Amino acid sequence: ELLQTQSADIGNVVDERQVRDLPLLGRRYSELAFLTPGVVAAAAGITSRGEDTFFNANGNYATWNNYTLDGADNNSFSTNLQERSPQVVQPPVDALQEFKVQTRTYSAEFGKAAGAVINASIKQGTNRFRGSAFEFFRDEAFNANTWDNNRASRPKGPFNQHIAGGTLGGPVFKGKTFFFGDFQATRTERALSQTATVPTALMRAGNLSELTGAMVASNAFVPAGCVDAVIKVIAASCIDPVAAKLVQLYPLPNVPGAGFFNNNFISNGILNNDINQFDIRLDHNFGAGRDNVFARYSFQQNDRSEPPVLVDPVASGDFSSNYLIRGQNAVAGWSRVFGSSLFSEFRGAYNRVRSDAVHPSFGIDSDAQYGIKGVPKDPRFYGGLPNTTIGRVTRLGGPFFRPQYQTSQVFQFAENLTWTKGRHSMKFGLERRRDLVTYIDLRSLNGELSFNDGRYTGFGFGDFLLGLATSQRLTLFHQPDLYADGWQVYAQDSWRVRDNLTVNYGVRYERFTPLFDRANKLTNIDPGTGQVYYAKDGSVFDRSLIHPDTNDIAPRVGLSWNPASRLVVRAGYGVFYQQSDRYGSESQLGLNLPQLVDASITANSGAEAPAFTFQQGFVSLTPATVNPTI
Numbered sequence: 101e102l103l104q105t106q107s108a109d110i111g112n113v114v115d116e117r118q119v120r121d122l123p124l125l126g127r128r129y130s131e132l133a134f135l136t137p138g139v140v141a142a143a144a145g146i147t148s149r150g151e152d153t154f155f156n157a158n159g160n161y162a163t164w165n166n167y168t169l170d171g172a173d174n175n176s177f178s179t180n181l182q183e184r185s186p187q188v189v190q191p192p193v194d195a196l197q198e199f200k201v202q203t204r205t206y207s208a209e210f211g212k213a214a215g216a217v218i219n220a221s222i223k224q225g226t227n228r229f230r231g232s233a234f235e236f237f238r239d240e241a242f243n244a245n246t247w248d249n250n251r252a253s254r255p256k257g258p259f260n261q262h263i264a265g266g267t268l269g270g271p272v273f274k275g276k277t278f279f280f281g282d283f284q285a286t287r288t289e290r291a292l293s294q295t296a297t298v299p300t301a302l303m304r305a306g307n308l309s310e311l312t313g314a315m316v317a318s319n320a321f322v323p324a325g326c327v328d329a330v331i332k333v334i335a336a337s338c339i340d341p342v343a344a345k346l347v348q349l350y351p352l353p354n355v356p357g358a359g360f361f362n363n364n365f366i367s368n369g370i371l372n373n374d375i376n377q378f379d380i381r382l383d384h385n386f387g388a389g390r391d392n393v394f395a396r397y398s399f400q401q402n403d404r405s406e407p408p409v410l411v412d413p414v415a416s417g418d419f420s421s422n423y424l425i426r427g428q429n430a431v432a433g434w435s436r437v438f439g440s441s442l443f444s445e446f447r448g449a450y451n452r453v454r455s456d457a458v459h460p461s462f463g464i465d466s467d468a469q470y471g472i473k474g475v476p477k478d479p480r481f482y483g484g485l486p487n488t489t490i491g492r493v494t495r496l497g498g499p500f501f502r503p504q505y506q507t508s509q510v511f512q513f514a515e516n517l518t519w520t521k522g523r524h525s526m527k528f529g530l531e532r533r534r535d536l537v538t539y540i541d542l543r544s545l546n547g548e549l550s551f552n553d554g555r556y557t558g559f560g561f562g563d564f565l566l567g568l569a570t571s572q573r574l575t576l577f578h579q580p581d582l583y584a585d586g587w588q589v590y591a592q593d594s595w596r597v598r599d600n601l602t603v604n605y606g607v608r609y610e611r612f613t614p615l616f617d618r619a620n621k622l623t624n625i626d627p628g629t630g631q632v633y634y635a636k637d638g639s640v641f642d643r644s645l646i647h648p649d650t651n652d653i654a655p656r657v658g659l660s661w662n663p664a665s666r667l668v669v670r671a672g673y674g675v676f677y678q679q680s681d682r683y684g685s686e687s688q689l690g691l692n693l694p695q696l697v698d699a700s701i702t703a704n705s706g707a708e709a710p711a712f713t714f715q716q717g718f719v720s721l722t723p724a725t726v727n728p729t730i
Contacts, residue, residue, distance in 0.1 A: 106594065106602045108658025108672040111202035111216075112136040116223075119193045127236065127263050127284075128153055129193045133218065136201045150184025157203040157216035162186065164215030164678050170222055170381075170396055172431035172449030177508035177535045179685040183455040188427040189400040194232055194267050195282040195379050197223045205672030208590040208606030208656045209516070209527060214678035222396055224383050225278030229270035236263045246293040248366055252355045257291020257368040277384045286375040294409040295363040296417055296494040298350045299561065303360065306334035308559055310360035311492065316558040319706050321568060327557055334557070340567030342471040342714035346485070347565070349415035349496060365494075369407020376401050395432040401425070410494065413460030414484055419499040420460060427453040441520045449512040456505050459484055459498035473717025475547045478577055481540070486547030491560020500548055505579075506539040523596040527606075529589065536583040541685040543698065547718055548573040555706045569712035573700035574721045580690030581619065586612040586679070592656070600662040604672075608654040612679045614644035615689070623692035635689075645689055652677045697721060 104113075114132045124131045130153035133139050142154040142162035154162040167174040167187050174188050199220035202210065210217045238261040245256040265284030272279055302310060309332045316322075317329035326338035353364035377400035384393050402425040410417035431449040438444065461484030467475050472486060485497035514531040550571045551564040563569070592606025615622075622635035624645035633645045640648045658672030685691060691698075699721055701711040712718065 105600070105660055105662040105668050106596070107207075108602075108604050108660050108670045109202045109206040110138070110204045110670065110672075111200060111206070113198060113200045115198045116196070119196050119198070124193060127193055127286075128190060129196055129199060129220065130155075130187075130190065130218065132199075133157075133201045133216070136203060136216075138203045139201065139216070146181075149181050154186065155216075157201075160215035161681070162215075163681060164213050165218060166210065166213035166215065167218045167220070169220050169398070169429055170394075170431050171219075171433065171445075171447050171514070172429060173451060173510050173512050173533070174220075174429055175510070176427070176451075176453045177510055177537050177680075178453070178455065178506045179537065179539055179541060179688065180506075182457060182504055182506050182541075183425050183427065183453050184402070184404075184423070188451040188453045189377065189379075189398040189429045191220065191222060191379055191398060192265060192267075192282055192284040192377065194234065194265070194284075195222055195280075197221045205656070205658045205670070205674055207527075207594075207604055207658075208592040208608040208654065209529060211588055211590070211608050211610055211654060211677065212586075212679050214676040222379050222381050222398075223267070223269060223280050224381060224394075225269035225271065225280040227271050227274050227278075229268070231266060231268035233266040234264065237261065248293045248295055249368070252366045254293075254354075254366060254368065257293065258370070259290045261288045261290075262286070272382075275385070277382065279380070279382050281378065281380045283378040284375075285377075286373070288371070288373040290371045290373075291368045292371050292407055294367050294369070294407075294418070295355075296365045296367070296409045297362050297492065298353055298365045298410070299347060299493055300353060300360050300364075303561060304347050304350075306336055306339055306565055308332040308334070308562055311559055311561070313553070314558055315562065316556070316706070319556045321706075321710055322556050322566060326566065327562070329558075334562055334565050339565045340714050343565050343567050345470050346488075346496060349410070349412055350493070351411060351415075365410075367407070367409055367411050369409075369411065371407060372403075372405045374403045390437045392435045393433065396430065398427075398429040400427045408460055410496075414464060414466045414498075415496060416460060416484065416498045417494045417496065419502075421457045421499065421502060422460060422462075424456045425453070426455075427451070443518040445516045445518075447512075447514050449514075450510065452507065452509045454507045456503070458503040461485070461498055462503055471714065472547075473714075474720065475574070475718060476545075476576070478545075481542075481545040481577060484546060486549050487544070488548075488564075489550040489552075489560075490564045491551060491553040493561060498546060500543045501541065503545070504539075504541055506537065506541065508535070508537040510535050525594040525596075526592065527594075528591050531586075531588040533586045533588075534583055535586065535680075538579060538581045539685065540577070540579050541691075542575045542578070542696070544573045544575040544700075545577060548700075549712055555703065556710065563710075567714035568710040569703075570710075571700055571702040572712035572718055573698075574718050575699075576697040576721060578621075578691070578696040580617055580621065580688065580695075582615045582617055582688075582690060584613050584615050584680070586610070602660045603657075604659070605657040606655075608656065610652040610654065610677055610679065611648075611650060612652075613640055613648055614646035616643050617690050621695040622689040623695070624689050625692075 138158040202217040267282040269280035315329040317327040379398045381396040404423040406420040408416040408420040429451040433447040463483045487500045488496040512533045516529040551560040552570040590608040620635040654675040656674040661669045
């Protein structure tokens, strides 16, 4: 491979041959970024959020990388990576001409992010028809059983994956207009060996003698005669009828062993993950060859269904969800050659990614079936049971933060002008963009309950059977509708000082507004004075409640010296700004009072009244019943 001697940026170009020939997990092109020095896998907290490749470059967060596709922004703008990828679309490897990973000291042309820049380009059609077809498959016959299955004497579950598709490119009008297209379908069926801790048959009947620790019989909120602390038994007549129904949602233990122990149940539900995606590109050269226009549209849809650990969708017990993720990326460009030294490129781009995640019991009126009172019945989020944590056993009910809906969009217009004069290659650019996101990312729309050890009977499970909760939590519905505007401008020069020495220098200016809400539903607080601020029409601060950052000037300088035919020395310095950090919605000003009401009640000890009983239900929650000064 030839040494690159005319640029100071640190990175790696992966060409079509490497993309095609190197083995890739899941056929994800971004896996090849690991060929670049300084690139390592991100921490488990990020990588567990999806199948796409999450990597850190030179110590920068995986969410700080900047992805472009044919020069168009390919970064989602969601608050928490719910789309399971930092990219809006992830093109099939067979569709890529090449991609380049730049990890540091890249030129002033690139900005908006402090991490790596990943530039990918879709293939173009030529004067000859060319195509390909492929299928990659993984069969369960080649898989071993899991350790958990072997421990429980359970058979191996299925694990089958098929990735198939094809590409085709060629002329529409020879020498003038060309097309390229691709399609790829991925089908994954995989058994998940998941363990849980479930109550035994004795525990369901109120006999808690299998639990370690002391039981409490004398508590002001436990009716007399209901608890025998010596033999650790709750009288059957005292078991709350709602709890008696709910406990039957738990499956019985199926892992061999005596008594009650952790991870006494294993399930092998099927994860189904179906992905359909395609790209289509058109290129046209005008008469004299000085003008070229192109347009590309990319689409990707992921339908994912995760099995609940407790098998029953109402019981759930974990964070299992059903996902619909749909990404779209479109770009059109016009380039023109002005004489022998001036070249112009204009691009307009748009991307949109929708990600819906709902719990398996979404839409099921389980509260009415089992007798839970007080949860608002709103069809936008209602369904299943409250997320119920019970001491020593796996939680019951659907996950919190479900359902969760997010749609992010990016509008982008950019002009780049390249001017070559002598030993100088200068480039100037301007970009205008708008990033939008609307989301529902709320913790307890369907309610939360907890039954903790050390309260009324000494055992959280005993409190559950009596219907005496440690805490309750409920969140009212609110959907922020946010956007931010951005302007970026740069100038740079690549100066070939000598045949073996190139100096790259330039400067970039970036200005991004804080997030606005279309309805001005934002609230902020001054921690020094306690004063509360509410968004209103007016200046940037009036609307966003954050003073805008207007001094993001980013100088860049680097040199590349080639003292010998097999040696290149590079050095550089630059300032890089990260304009937004897309992980979690907890810090969003749109999720403050009064537009969002999120309230909890907790009993800190057994001397305090239970925060919730099945007979009373959830406390009525409205903006009017909440004291905003608390």
